Amino acid sequence: MKILVTGGAGFIGSAVVRHWLQAGHEVVNLDKLTYAAATPTPEGIEHAGRYALEVADVADADAVARIFAQHRPDAVMHLAAESHVDRSITGPADFIETNLVGTFTLLEAARAYFEKLSGEGRARFRFHHISTDEVYGSLGAQGHFTEETPYRPNSPYSASKAGSDHLVRAWHKTYGLPVVTTNCSNNYGPRQFPEKLIPLMILNALDGKPLPVYGQGANVRDWLYVEDHAEALALALSRGRLGETYNIGGGEERSNLELVQSLCDLLDEALPHSPHRPHRRLIAFVEDRPGHDLRYAIDDAKLRRELGWRPKETLASGLAKTVAWYLQNRGWWEPIRSGVYRGERLGRLAGGARR
Numbered sequence: 212m213k214i215l216v217t218g219g220a221g222f223i224g225s226a227v228v229r230h231w232l233q234a235g236h237e238v239v240n241l242d243k244l245t246y247a248a249a250t251p252t253p254e255g256i257e258h259a260g261r262y263a264l265e266v267a268d269v270a271d272a273d274a275v276a277r278i279f280a281q282h283r284p285d286a287v288m289h290l291a292a293e294s295h296v297d298r299s300i301t302g303p304a305d306f307i308e309t310n311l312v313g314t315f316t317l318l319e320a321a322r323a324y325f326e327k328l329s330g331e332g333r334a335r336f337r338f339h340h341i342s343t344d345e346v347y348g349s350l351g352a353q354g355h356f357t358e359e360t361p362y363r364p365n366s367p368y369s370a371s372k373a374g375s376d377h378l379v380r381a382w383h384k385t386y387g388l389p390v391v392t393t394n395c396s397n398n399y400g401p402r403q404f405p406e407k408l409i410p411l412m413i414l415n416a417l418d419g420k421p422l423p424v425y426g427q428g429a430n431v432r433d434w435l436y437v438e439d440h441a442e443a444l445a446l447a448l449s450r451g452r453l454g455e456t457y458n459i460g461g462g463e464e465r466s467n468l469e470l471v472q473s474l475c476d477l478l479d480e481a482l483p484h485s486p487h488r489p490h491r492r493l494i495a496f497v498e499d500r501p502g503h504d505l506r507y508a509i510d511d512a513k514l515r516r517e518l519g520w521r522p523k524e525t526l527a528s529g530l531a532k533t534v535a536w537y538l539q540n541r542g543w544w545e546p547i548r549s550g551v552y553r554g555e556r557l558g559r560l561a562g563g564a565r566r
């Protein structure tokens with residue numbers, strides 16, 4: 212297959228690109244190369260003649276139409292997005308442009324392309340939209356999100372993703388575009404941009420800097436290792452039923468404080484001579500994020516039942532791999548930490564404007 216992956220230079224997109232290249236397929240990566248595009252070249256895989264990078268904006272209709280016409284993909288996996296909730300609080304415009312207008316533009320180009328396909332190519336074509344569990348809003352202490360949970364997004368990020376999910380559904384119902392949507396919980400693993408919780412904590416701890424935990428650290432998230440997500444996505448693309456949505460989760464709920472404490476303990480073990488041990492001493496509680504959802508938890512029984520997917524990593528094994536990767540790959544993150552993102556607090560409203 213030839214797969215057009217959007218956002219393939221980002222954290223999850225680059226894992227998806229590696230997955231398909233390793234399986235012997237061809238990949239076209241459509242990516243604008245924003246600040247978050249930390250992995251534009253797939254590493255450690257022989258991909259001569261099977262990987263092309265197209266630097267373009269998903270919201271640029273002419274560029275996207277040209278890419279469809281030139282590469283003639285068998286399927287599209289749409290991951291390109293502005294993805295950081297904190298940035299969406301202080302700068303929502305980019306989220307509306309990329310996540311909503313960009314998804315609309317890509318859907319229109321995919322529709323025009325699909326309408327001209329015939330025979331096997333038409334039967335095979337899929338538009339796979341990759342989304343988040345954050346569209347469902349926040350849970351209390353009990354319960355899980357299912358595919359039937361009403362959408363109640365609370366941040367500009369989750370609202371823009373919710374809107375994009377609705378567009379994808381409408382392009383299926385109205386125009387018959389063959390779509391599949393997946394909504395996944397928090398991902399972690401190698402090559403995650405250091406503004407996100409886990410890499411930020413690892414890299415701050417290495418420098419002996421405070422580990423900023425929002426509020427009391429009581430917010431609960433479900434965590435999934437990124438390569439397990441990439442496998443679930445490949446299954447959903449290949450075998451998911453058209454027009455359906457599938458939740459994807461790790462079955463590993465932790466409060467943010469528990470998660471950061473686990474990272475500290477892993478670093479204590481990995482770095483017996485660090486002057487910053489015990490790393491738990493670095494934990495610092497800071498002003499909470501505005502509109503911070505209390506708890507996300509995923510019921511992914513549908514995906515497990517219909518497609519037979521199971522994550523391979525537990526949170527313990529995945530976190531150990533992740534810490535080891537950041538310790539061994541300074542060359543990947545040092546230029547980011549000394550340049551485009553130095554670990555500063557994002558997402559605070561000016562003048563104490565809080566709800």
Ligand SMILES: NC(=O)c1ccc[n+]([C@@H]2O[C@H](COP(=O)([O-])OP(=O)(O)OC[C@H]3O[C@@H](n4cnc5c(N)ncnc54)[C@H](O)[C@@H]3O)[C@@H](O)[C@H]2O)c1
Pocket residue numbers: 217218219220221222223224241242243244245246247248249267268269270289290291292293294295309313341342343344372394395396397398399404
């Ligand atoms: N990270 C998570 O925990 C998580 C969980 C569930 C779903 N998702 C979804 O998965 C997708 C990928 O997330 P991620 O964490 O890898 O994001 P990321 O921020 O690491 O990467 C996003 C990529 O999209 C590209 N991009 C941004 N705007 C673009 C535009 N206008 N045109 C073309 N390319 C553009 C960036 O250059 C970057 O390479 C997103 O759609 C996100 O909503 C993420």
